[in-house]
Amino acid sequence: MDFEFSPGNISIKIISTPSIAKAISIIRKYNPISMSVIKSAIESQEYVLEHSVLSTPGIRAARKCYDELVKAGNEVEIYERDRLISREILSNLISSHRLTEREVRAQVDAEVETQGSDDD
Numbered sequence: 542m543d544f545e546f547s548p549g550n551i552s553i554k555i556i557s558t559p560s561i562a563k564a565i566s567i568i569r570k571y572n573p574i575s576m577s578v579i580k581s582a583i584e585s586q587e588y589v590l591e592h593s594v595l596s597t598p599g600i601r602a603a604r605k606c607y608d609e610l611v612k613a614g615n616e617v618e619i620y621e622r623d624r625l626i627s628r629e630i631l632s633n634l635i636s637s638h639r640l641t642e643r644e645v646r647a648q649v650d651a652e653v654e655t656q657g658s659d660d661d
Contacts, residue, residue: 550591550592550593550594550621550622551591551592551593551594551599551600551603551619551620551621551631551634552588552590552591552603552619552620552621552623553588553589553590553591553603553606553607553610553617553618553619553620554586554587554588554589554617554618554620555582555583555586555589555610555615555616555617556586556615556616556617556618557615557616558583558614558615558616559613559614559615560613560614561580561583561584563613564579564583564589564610564613564615565579565580565583567606567609567610567613568589568590568606568610570606570609571590571602571603571605571606572589572590572591572606588620590603590606594621594622594634597635597638597639597642600631600634600635600638601635603619603631604628604631604632604635607619607628607631608628619631621634
């Protein structure tokens, strides 16, 4: 395989599929690697998609890809750092990212406001 996945990320693996062609079509929306690489990964049950656990857009894309694959009748597994996780955990991770983003934004806004009042 000429595309290497690294541990420590959110990864998707297809366990079984009713249509490799349909699965490839879905995966290519979220991972622009070659069809032959995706086909090989599906057939050998290797990861077909990977996104950083620190990337909220990446995790959302992984969840959307997972949902599309499942809807198309595929048996799909999600991994975080090579540990099998559920879709619910993936959703919780997205919620956690959103909460952190809001907290950071609030802290930055408070610091800007404090600095602005110091200038007066």
